[in-house]
């Protein structure tokens with residue numbers, strides 16, 4: 001009886017939290033609850049909401065983080081899909097039988113890692129989650145405290161607010177001994193944060209080593225002031241983002257803390273919180289680096305600066321956005337070197353790569369379109385294609401907005417409207433430069449499309465990118481732009497659509513059995529998949545406990561044949577063009593390419609489902625594997 005009551009309560013709590021955030025309407029909640037009640041198999045409300053398209057994993061997580069204070073930790077974890085109901089039940093039994101804490105039991109069962117658990121415990125207790133590193137600590141708060149004392153009581157002071165309150169990181173906020181020791185030291189003038197045990201121990205160890213080294217060498221300059229500490233903290237944030245291969249650093253003020261997140265492999269990864277009162281100092285420091293106005297707090301600002309780590313210099317773009325909780329900072333790390341890879345590294349299956357080389361790259365004329373949303377790796381495919389053709393007897397010329405990577409031997413031009421170097425004027429001039437290959441950064445309107453087609457008609461090879469969901473969508477967009485269908489069918493030789501999927505981290509792989517639901521959603525036969533040995537990342541330090549490291553592209557390579565050209569000429573509907581392409585050109589959909597990459601151990605069904613467009617039909621597994629050899 002009691003268990004049912006708890007479940008009911010958590011159900012309405014998550015629904016209410018989403019409604020409070022304006023992410024769900026009461027009608028939607030009611031509908032979802034009704035559907036949930038009628039399901040044959042019991043499913044979590046969160047899952048039902050996602051399935052109905054009313055919520056995303058992220059929105060549920062955000063809502064729970066903000067309004068989850070009244071929820072039990074186990075229910076919070078289940079609602080987010082971090083653990084299953086079975087695992088929770090098992091942990092509750094262990095708690096009842098041996099008195100182990102539910103959280104510890106879940107870790108022991110391998111259901112969750114310590115960090116994810118602590119992050120949730122912290123948001124439940126409404127305290128920051130801080131993963132300390134010695135370089136981040138404000139040195140003066142350690143003055144006069146021995147590492148041995150910290151080690152014995154397992155806590156570490158982190159920083160001091162202007163009114164003298166010290167933020168102290170503990171592993172277990174309910175441990176009496178630790179709290180007594182903290183109380184003895186700071187006499188009630190402290191705030192608690194929660195952090196992982198190994199990070200706290202490592203910080204204390206680094207502090208101990210730092211003290212001994214300083215004792216041995218009096219000349220060594222030590223960080224002792226608050227100001228120096230902030231400089232060091234900001235430097236640490238940037239260099240750890242670079243270490244993590246992050247593309248963006250997000251420093252977000254919230255009502256009671258600062259949240260630090262990195263975008264890694266296209267996904268935001270929660271790194272740590274920081275005490276709220278550090279915000280003005282961190283922001284001033286970053287503004288100084290980017291030469292922004294440090295006295296301005298009311299307007300949005302932008303800036304740019306260079307940051308050196310060892311021999312390498314990083315280019316950082318800064319955006320400061322004024323929010324209700326203060327200035328929020330995003331820094332984009334631009335990395336000029338990482339864009340160009342060889343054809344082999346693009347991630348095409350060997351057979352697709354061969355067709356791509358023979359029928360697309362080696363074709364002397366025609367239009368090649370690379371399509372996909374922003375951040376799907378189009379530029380990498382484009383530049384690798386150019387690099388392949390970049391020989392002494394080929395003239396390649398580009399009109400880009402702006403040039404993203406520089407390649408030796410290619411004539412690259414950035415569009416610059418402000419000074420009159422517009423796209424139109426560039427397009428007029430480009431053909432007169434006597435090129436063999438022309439690159440138009442993006443087909444954005446009818447004029448660009450016509451330029452590309454005209455250039456192809458006069459014997460050039462043209463590459464461009466497009467924003468459409470898949471290859472057939474690219475063809476239809478051209479038709480929608482009122483381009484004559486005979487021009488499309490006589491110039492376009494290939495359309496390539498792509499997405500980036502996260503790669504399984506090779507350091508923490510573990511066997512994995514997908515659920516029946518997952519298998520059915522990708523369109524495969526359950527029996528076929530159950531025979532396979534699939535893997536998944538469990539999460540480790542290297543992959544930031546995500547289970548993923550780096551990305552791999554999935555492709556849909558359409559090479560137009562006579563049948564497809566005729567279908568375009570006749571303006572057949574999308575599904576007909578798709579069917580003809582699938583049946584006559586050997587077109588493999590991005591979803592199918594993704595499935596093959598799951599079977600070969602590169603990625604997971606979860607990634608395939610969230611990143612690739614739904615196709616109407618998936619071929620049987622055996623056939624997919626054959627076609628992607």
Ligand SMILES: [Zn+2]
Pocket residue numbers: 505506507508537538539540541542543544545547548
């Ligand atoms: Zn890993």
